[in-house]
Amino acid sequence: MDFTLEPYIDKTGTLFYEVAPNANGSATISVVLQDDGSSAPPNENTSAPLTFTITVNPINDPPYFTIGPNINIDEHNGPFSMTNWATNISAGAPDEDASQQITFILNTKSITTYLQYDADPAVDTSGTLTFTATPHYNGTAVYEIYLQDDGPSTPPHDNTSPVQGFSITVDFINDAPSFTIGPDIVVDEGDQTYSLPGWATNISPGESPNEQDQALNFTVVFQQVSGNLAFLRAPTIDDTGLLTFRPTQHTHGEAIFDVYLTDDGQYEPPHQNQSDKQSFKITVNKVNYPPTDIILNNTRVLEKQPAGTLVGQLRTEDLDPEDTFDYALVPGDGADNNDLFAIDGDQLVTADVFDWETQKTLTCRIKTSDGEFSFEKSFVITIEKLIEGIKFPNAFTPNGDGENDTWELEDIEAFPNATVAIYDNTGRRVYYQSQGYQPWDGTFNGTKLPMGTYYYVIDLHDGKNIYKGTVTIIL
Known part of the structure; x- marks a missing residue:
């Protein structure tokens, strides 16, 4: 046992000593009393020695440590470990460090709703802090921590360090939705x-x-x-x-x-x-839709044309734009004259020579097919008279005798869209007729016109000629 002040006794008999910190044990002390007289024989100035014992009983000192920082991490951090989080760790006195076992004790003071752990926080004897936050959970927990040794705790012994506090915060990380x-x-x-x-x-x-x-x-x-x-x-x-x-x-x-x-x-x-x-x-x-209509782009043909003459081009109305179609003449309503026509690909052609005098109109029935669905329709074909030229009389006599009373234009009925305009010698239009010529009777607004020469302009609207000339009224 060590002393920082060695034992001594003053002349009043008071004993003084100071034991070194954390020292304990027993020390036997020998003491003599000495005066300041002569010590030369036969003189004696020192008493016989006496002994006594100083015993210092051991007291368990509280352990201690230096706490580490508060912890702040993100979600999904995985297992967390920080070495030397706690430092200056001691069981108490040096003699206790060698003989005592120490343990860190953590108590949860508070924790937010969304923070959980797969492995709770713990501090080992080396001061390493470890924990594993549950993935996708976050929040803050506050802990109390103290160090405890395995020595006695009954006063005056103390085996527990002062309580300290720290926090662990796991920050929220927005996870990707899924x-x-x-x-x-x-x-x-x-x-x-x-x-x-x-x-x-x-x-x-x-x-x-x-x-x-x-x-x-x-x-x-x-x-x-x-x-x-x-x-x-x-x-x-x-x-x-x-x-x-x-x-x-x-x-x-x-x-x-x-x-x-x-x-x-x-x-x-x-x-x-x-x-x-x-x-x-x-x-x-793709869904195949049935055809809905057949279009023939022309239904008029001239008489006296050879077999094989084109009547018109055929086209099918269908909701499937990429479909192709086959055409055929078929029996049924409106098929009366099928034998007079033929189909050539997508064309309707004649199969005979027609005579306008006996065949003004003909009918045929046509079927279109896309390979799955079909549609039928009948057509009326108009036979047009072959006009070699319209005759324009140069005079007429509107005198009411029933002979040559009107200006007759032979074969103009073959041109239903024709327009006829007639002018007097002043340029005044005295007659006009479109879409169906009615023979002119030599009047204007119901009044007979005087004898004389009049001028006509006739447009057949056939894409060819416009005819101009004069006609004379003779009375």
Whole structure:
């Protein structure tokens, strides 16, 4: 046992000593009393020695340590470990360090709702702090920590350090939302809106409990298309996973889309508010629609033309623009004169020579087919008189005798769109007729015109000639 002040006794008999810090044990002290007289024999100035013992009992000192900093980490940090978080660790006195076992005790003072641990915080004897926060959980926990040794604790012994406090904060990180994409879609052409509830499933704003109130939004991005496929209503997905779309009627093909999910949380790194992109395909199968009409671009043909003369070009009205069609003459209503015509590809041609005098109109019935569906229609073909030239009389006598009273234009009825205009010698128009000539009787507004020369302009509207000349009224 060491003394910082060695034992001594003053002349009053008071004993003085000071034991070194943390020293304990027993010390046997020998003491003599000495005066200041002569010590030369036979003189004696020192008493016989006496001994006594000083015993210092051991007291368990409290352990101590220096606490580390508060901890702040992000979610998803995984196992956390900080060496030397606690420092200056001691069981108490040097002699206790070698003989006593020490343990850090942590008590939770407070913890927020969304913080959980897979491995609770702990500090080992070297001062290393470890814990593992549960993924997707965050918040703050406040702890009390003290160091305890295995020595006695009954006063005056003390085996516990003063309590200190620290906190662990796990910061919220916005997790990317997620979902399971639905299957590819296959439908037929048609005028229909498709609504597929629950097409997207497992829709989640993220796994953290405090993300569950975030608003979610699906974005659908067009990537590529084949065929003539178009959409009257482009595909959309609501936050329940309902997929809605409407193809444009009579279009078909395949369209590929990317889709991703976003939440309204933070997006700056390390936050994420957008899921990975996923792709899906919509296939609209072609549906063959039946023909709805046959168009013949001309229904008039001149008499006395050779067999094989073109009557007109055939065209089919159909909702399938890429379809091809075959044409044929078929029996049925309006097929009375089928034998007088023939089909050459998409053309109706004559199969005989026609005579206007006996064949003013003829009928035939035609069928168009796309290989699956067909449509039939009858046509009336008008036979036009062959006009070698209209005769324009140069005079007439409108005197009421029943002979040559009107200006007759032979064969002009073959030109139903013809216009006839007649002018007097002053340039005044005294007669005009269009779309069906009525022979002129030599009057203007019901009044007989005087004898004389009049001028005519006749346009047959046949794309050829306009005829001009004079006609004389003779009375």
